[in-house]
Amino acid sequence: MIPFLDLKQINAPHQQALEEAVQRVVRSGWYILGHELSAFEDNFAKYCGASHCVGVANGLEALQLILQAYDFPRGSEVIVPANTYIASVLSVNFLDLVPVWVEPDPTTLLIDPTQVEEKITNKTKAILAVHLYGRSCDMSALRTITQRHDLKLMTDAAQAHGARHQGQRDKMLGDAAAFSFYPTKNLGALGDAGAVVTSDATLAEKIRYLRNYGSLQKYVNDYQGINSRLDEIQAAVLNVKLPYLDAENERRRQLARLYLNGITLPSLVLPPADQIEDDAWHLFVVRHPHREAFVAYLSEKGIQTNVHYPLPIHKQKAYQRYHDVSLPVTEQIHREVISLPLNTVLTDEQSAYIIESINQFA
Structure with missing residues (x-):
């Protein structure tokens, strides 16, 4: 049988380095929000051509935190592709926002920009583009639409590590991109992991608060946040595999x-x-x-x-x-x-x- 996917075999070339990285974290005594995470955030932001990367617990919460940081009014509409994975839409519903379905292009299977504009209303706040199967959406067309209507352009890049739009990685990010590092992804951790990548310094800073109970200073909470942190072991694993x-x-x-x-x-x-x-x-x-x-x-x-x-x-x-x-x-x-x-x-x-x-x- 030719397996669809064999994660043990895929990780085998990295096994020694992965074991050493995990052992290094275990021996360090520091397991959350430490040096491994900071290093990965710097490395992945640079890889993506962005200014900021914020490591979070998983891809779903990466999407959720972007929407939470934008603080759209309850009932606001977010345009989403109709054929995406459920996580893309769950993030919208979790914030009491309304998904507005747009059919995909039947050739690319990605959101069809020609159908997006007719779905925009006075309640629309953002377009969520999903780079499904690893192919970048037509970000140029979508950016033109968001600029015309003063909307945010978010991307679900959970399947698109290393993908490019018009030859550049930063062009597929939008205003903020959510990544998943679930073990089956092109860049996979050894458990759940995710990140938000953006060049918006204000947005990145707020997400750093929100992922840690709304706090950057111990027991001082500026926002009502959640617990969604990329731990040191998974960050160390991703640092091994990113190169x-x-x-x-x-x-x-x-x-x-x-x-x-x-x-x-x-x-x-x-x-x-x-x-x-x-x-x-x-x-x-x-x-x-x-x-x-x-x-x-x-x-x-x-x-x-x-x-x-x-x-x-x-x-x-x-x-x-x-x-x-x-x-x-x-x-x-x-x-x-x-x-x-x-x-x-x-x-x-x-x-x-x-x-x-x-x-x-x-």
Whole structure:
């Protein structure tokens, strides 16, 4: 069986350095808001081309803290892509804000800027762009819209470590970007971890307060914050792995090229190849009108796949109030998407076998 993902194997090249880093933290006696976190925040901000990085507990709370720091009035609207992962929308609801769904571009599967402006009302405060599967949204078009309407442009970059827009990493951040370092990500920790990246010094400072109960000085609370801190062990792990991110992303691009050049099955819709160098290729997502049969066939061939994601948010039980909303493009995408194996330990031989098997599907 070719596994979809094997985290033990992916982390194996870093094992000794990871063990040494964890041991260093354990022996230090300092486990929260220490030197490892400060070092990672500096390193990741520089990597992203931004002025500030604030380490937090996970990607969901990174999004939540951005919205909390902006302090939008309750009931304000945030424009979101309809086909994102549920975390993007949970962050909006947690702050008593209202998600406004926008259909994706059926080719890129990202929020369609041509449909955004018609959704803007006098209650709209922000656009949340999600760099789904590792591909950057059309940030230039979205920035033009936010400037015209005086809105904030946030990004969910949980799947887009190292991705670029027009060749530059800083251009995909927006006013503030939320990252997740969940173990399966391109830059993965050994547990939950996240960060907010921004060049807005005022916003970064407020988020530093909010992540620590609203305090920067012990027992003195300037805001009603939460407990959401990237701990020293996870920061040390990320410091070990960050220098390898570009090389690992390049390996993902090599595999993506093999798939794009080799898969010829007419019934399979491949991701667009126009941003190969800018895409982080977190996932290689294809579409087939008979997903169940296609997935079963690949399983018989010893190829493990995944589905990101089988059910759109507005059809989830948790969001029954939106069940009557019609989003046909989103609903079709969720019926058809399949994620093929693509990771840093997948070999050329394995990818060739996957390509051959796909092309033989009847």
